Amino acid sequence: MALRPLHRILLLLTLGLSMLGCNSPEPPLRLGTNVWPGYEPLYLARELGYLERDRVQLVELLSASEVIRAYRNGALDVVALTLDEALLLRDGGVEAQVLMITDTSYGADAIIARNGERVADLRGRRVGVETNALGAYMLSRALSLEGLNSSEVEIVPLEVNQHEEAFLQGRVDAVVTFEPVRSRLLDRGGVELFNSRAIPDEVVDLLVVRPELVESRPEQLKHLLDVWFRSVAYIKAQPLRAHAFMSTRLRLSPEQVKQALAGLRIPDRQHNQALIYEEPSMLLQQAQRLNEVMDRRDLISGPVDLRDFFVPQGIWE
Incomplete structure (x- = not known):
């Protein structure tokens, strides 16, 4: 039976909206951090226009505890955490994989x-x-x-x-x-x-992601990796400008920012992959040591399963 004109119009509108929904872009990744010099390349990337805000949205919270709570509650997709905090998440049954190392702390x-x-x-x-x-x-x-x-x-x-x-x-x-x-x-x-x-190499800062996003939104994660290392390169090439920008956000003088960054080691792209994926993996070894220490001191309920602790290396390609 032929559709009446009004019904036909409504059907076409419904199909059109459905197609729009299928082709709509993914929402931006919600990336949460607290204030820490090792996370500043993210905010510098946003300031410089490297970070596309429709692909990654930065959310600054007051403390690491708030970042962890927001991730547990599903309010964040990617979070900046320390290695021990990533273990705490997995110990609590929250799925989390390491995307990259932001820095290791040497005095900060x-x-x-x-x-x-x-x-x-x-x-x-x-x-x-x-x-x-x-x-x-x-x-x-x-x-x-x-x-x-x-x-x-x-x-x-x-x-x-x-x-x-x-x-x-x-x-x-x-x-x-x-x-x-x-x-x-x-x-x-x-x-x-x-x-x-x-305690060298024990305080490691990371970006941690929900595992399902590695498959569903890989291009946004690749964009995040690219702009991070572009921002790190800018800090090395233009330290005075970078320190001046960071000083406002960190409430430190540019000289204090320089000193704070001297207490960190920020690996470049190649070194980052080597620390995570080369056998034996430095990061996996440190996670295992930290796992044992935290278990002995009852900071976790028991040894954390470290299988699939890292995102597949293909996301870096």
């Missing part, structure tokens, strides 16, 4: 105290720390190297956006923190008792 993570000379001086004192993120691991490692355990200090749970105020107001005697808060507290008379140089 630290324990800053009001006074003292060594970590042992923290015995019986109030220490502010993000208990469910890197801070818990840093404090555990620092104490263990002095033969102490966490029961010998008074732990005060603080997210990183609370560190500076709590320290300056005297609500804590020390904080386990990182740049740019580290530099600002040192400028205000803080004393550094410990930093990540004492």
Whole structure:
């Protein structure tokens, strides 16, 4: 039976909308970070116009704890985290794969105290720390190297956006923190008792992605990789301009930004792939060591399954 004109029009409209839906572009990847110099190439890439905002949307949160919560809740597609935080996600049953290494910390993570000379001086004192993120691991490692355990200090749970105020107001005697808060507290008379140089290659920062996106949205992930390394190259070629831009966001002087970046190692594209995929994989070895330490110290419920921990290398091509 022939369709009446109105029915025919409605059917054509429905088919047209359906076709538009099939051909509509993917929404931008939602990439979440907290404030950390090692993540600044992302924001510099956006400022320089390298990062296409309809392909990747940057979401800056106040702390690593907030980033983790947002990823767990499905509000983010890609997140900037430390290696131990990636293990915490997988320990909690949240699917996450390593896309790339942003940096390794060589002094940019630290324990800053009001006074003292060594970590042992923290015995019986109030220490502010993000208990469910890197801070818990840093404090555990620092104490263990002095033969102490966490029961010998008074732990005060603080997210990183609370560190500076709590320290300056005297609500804590020390904080386990990182740049740019580290530099600002040192400028205000803080004393550094410990930093990540004492545990080389243990504090690794990453971009972590939901595994299903590697298959469903590979071009956006490839774009993200490309603009990251383009931005890193710009920092090396134009350090004064790059540091000036970063100084505003980090609330540091350009010279402090330079010093903060000196506490990091940012691998280039080739080195990044080598650290992840070359046998034996440096990153997998460190993940295994970290897995064991976190398990022994009850920071995770048990050894984390590290199979398929990295995205397939083909995404880099």
